[in-house]
Amino acid sequence: MAPRFRLTGIRKSYGPTAALRGVDLELLPGEVHALVGENGAGKSTLMKVLSGAERPDAGTMELDGTAYLPTGPHAARQRGVVMIYQELAICPDLTVEANVTLGQERNVFGFLTGEANRTRVVAALAQLGHPEISPDTPVATLSPAGRQVVEIARALLSDVKVLVLDEPTSALSQEDAKHLFELIRALKAKGVTVVYISHFLEEVEAVADRFTVLRDGEAVGSGRVGEVTRERIVELMVGRAVAEQYPRTAHDIGGPVLALTDLAGEQLPAGVSLHLRRGEILGVAGIIGSGRTELLRAVYGLDPVRSGRVRIGAFGGGQATPRDRIRQGLGFVSEDRKTEGLALELPIADNVALSRLDEGARAGFLSRSRLSAAVGEVLNRFGVKFRDAGQPVGELSGGNQQKVALARLFHQRADVLLLDEPTKGVDVGSKSDIYRLIGEAAASGKAVLVVSSYLPELFGVCDTLAVMTRGRLSAVRPVSEWTPEAVIATATGNP
Numbered sequence: 165m166a167p168r169f170r171l172t173g174i175r176k177s178y179g180p181t182a183a184l185r186g187v188d189l190e191l192l193p194g195e196v197h198a199l200v201g202e203n204g205a206g207k208s209t210l211m212k213v214l215s216g217a218e219r220p221d222a223g224t225m226e227l228d229g230t231a232y233l234p235t236g237p238h239a240a241r242q243r244g245v246v247m248i249y250q251e252l253a254i255c256p257d258l259t260v261e262a263n264v265t266l267g268q269e270r271n272v273f274g275f276l277t278g279e280a281n282r283t284r285v286v287a288a289l290a291q292l293g294h295p296e297i298s299p300d301t302p303v304a305t306l307s308p309a310g311r312q313v314v315e316i317a318r319a320l321l322s323d324v325k326v327l328v329l330d331e332p333t334s335a336l337s338q339e340d341a342k343h344l345f346e347l348i349r350a351l352k353a354k355g356v357t358v359v360y361i362s363h364f365l366e367e368v369e370a371v372a373d374r375f376t377v378l379r380d381g382e383a384v385g386s387g388r389v390g391e392v393t394r395e396r397i398v399e400l401m402v403g404r405a406v407a408e409q410y411p412r413t414a415h416d417i418g419g420p421v422l423a424l425t426d427l428a429g430e431q432l433p434a435g436v437s438l439h440l441r442r443g444e445i446l447g448v449a450g451i452i453g454s455g456r457t458e459l460l461r462a463v464y465g466l467d468p469v470r471s472g473r474v475r476i477g478a479f480g481g482g483q484a485t486p487r488d489r490i491r492q493g494l495g496f497v498s499e500d501r502k503t504e505g506l507a508l509e510l511p512i513a514d515n516v517a518l519s520r521l522d523e524g525a526r527a528g529f530l531s532r533s534r535l536s537a538a539v540g541e542v543l544n545r546f547g548v549k550f551r552d553a554g555q556p557v558g559e560l561s562g563g564n565q566q567k568v569a570l571a572r573l574f575h576q577r578a579d580v581l582l583l584d585e586p587t588k589g590v591d592v593g594s595k596s597d598i599y600r601l602i603g604e605a606a607a608s609g610k611a612v613l614v615v616s617s618y619l620p621e622l623f624g625v626c627d628t629l630a631v632m633t634r635g636r637l638s639a640v641r642p643v644s645e646w647t648p649e650a651v652i653a654t655a656t657g658n659p
């Protein structure tokens with residue numbers, strides 16, 4: 165079959181960082197092609213080149229046998245090549261219709277025909293199986309899944325031939341992820357080529373026909389999904405065999421360090437009690453919207469507490485500010501690193517040291533070199549791929565940004581770690597590193613409360629587990645007393 169899209173010898177550097185070092189890739193019509201690789205391997209950069217957001221330094225591209233070098237995303241879209249980003253690039257204040265037609269209003273003799281546009285939008289939403297989404301709805305009021313449908317509808321309107329999805333399930337519930345897979349299959353049946361970037365090999369196996377592995381800016385292997393083992397794909401990604409996905413460090417559980425009594429926020433959580441002990445890794449499962457994030461935010465002082473108590477070691481009481489909480493030994497990694505986790509324009513070193521600036525301070529001055537040295541050590545432990553600690557965090561790949569957010573917590577030397585989706589966007593090898601570090605933290609007497617939507621990780625890492633349903637938390641039980649089925653049943657309110 166003639167390829168729909170061919171990239172040959174693609175190179176791209178950002179200053180001294182070579183993100184792509186001569187990549188060849190062929191995409192067939194009507195296939196789902198998974199692009200996998202470690203954080204910083206170059207997946208997003210390659211897809212930005214393909215979708216016109218970045219210009220390659222060298223190499224050629226062909227779409228349906230003719231030369232292709234778009235001047236920008238708009239030009240790429242006109243040729244039918246569209247990329248949908250992890251952080252959806254939609255205008256939240258505008259309506260669904262305005263978002264879908266943005267920049268591609270059908271123009272008859274120079275006039276915009278509002279009615280024709282509306283018909284096309286309604287048809288696209290119906291085609292995607294979402295006739296319930298009204299064109300007049302402001303996008304801001306839609307769920308992440310709804311926003312994604314709007315983005316895909318927008319792609320359909322530009323007669324998409326190649327659709328790139330960059331970690332599309334990261335903000336979706338399991339149910340919505342299933343719908344997305346159905347949608348991808350429908351697009352495939354229409355002959356659309358879908359490029360699917362993901363760190364979840366289960367998803368790759370469920371939805372992709374072929375895969376390509378990128379490592380350090382080079383394509384190091386490709387093939388048909390199902391003809392190679394998952395272990396082999398991981399080996400290609402990391403360049404070595406990963407011995408243990410969930411490394412365990414023996415740790416003892418001690419006395420309580422965090423106690424919540426009937427903790428309630430403005431809406432969520434709705435009355436949560438629990439004891440977290442020294443050396444314990446306690447997982448909180450639940451569906452999106454069940455109040456898990458709100459629970460961590462209330463404990464950390466980011467959201468107001470309506471009633472109930474938070475007791476941390478010797479400190480008791482209800483409301484406190486994050487500053488108080490940090491002093492009391494709490495550390496928090498937000499699920500939403502872009503808006504409240506990291507200061508993207510600031511250097512990596514400053515981001516890591518943000519809550520502990522005393523480290524590099526000497527006689528009232530902040531010594532850059534001491535700060536960099538202290539931070540460098542933490543970053544290396546986390547395997548963060550970076551050029552130098554003075555580089556802005558925003559230059560790092562998504563997964564590496566997440567590792568910086570975690571590194572900060574360890575640098576802060578918090579006693580109680582509140583982790584909200586700590587491995588979101590993180591590659592398999594690095595996930596394993598993060599699990600090892602969580603285990604080591606527990607072994608050194610820290611207590612860990614971890615919220616995750618990825619059940620294998622909760623079962624692989626935690627000592628105890630509880631499930632959140634509509635703002636309430638089930639009893640905390642040892643992991644060995646739970647099954648994934650029981651967790652799902654409890655989470656959906658059918659125990």
Ligand SMILES: Nc1ncnc2c1ncn2[C@@H]1O[C@H](COP(=O)(O)OP(=O)(O)OP(=O)(O)O)[C@@H](O)[C@H]1O
Nearest residue numbers: 178183203204205206207208209559560561562563
């Ligand atoms: N705007 C930029 N400025 C400087 N360096 C960049 C920029 N964008 C990407 N890079 C670097 O290029 C390399 C590849 O990054 P890219 O985002 O393509 O990786 P990725 O495979 O998508 O990673 P992840 O799985 O973490 O999203 C990384 O070393 C990254 O730091």
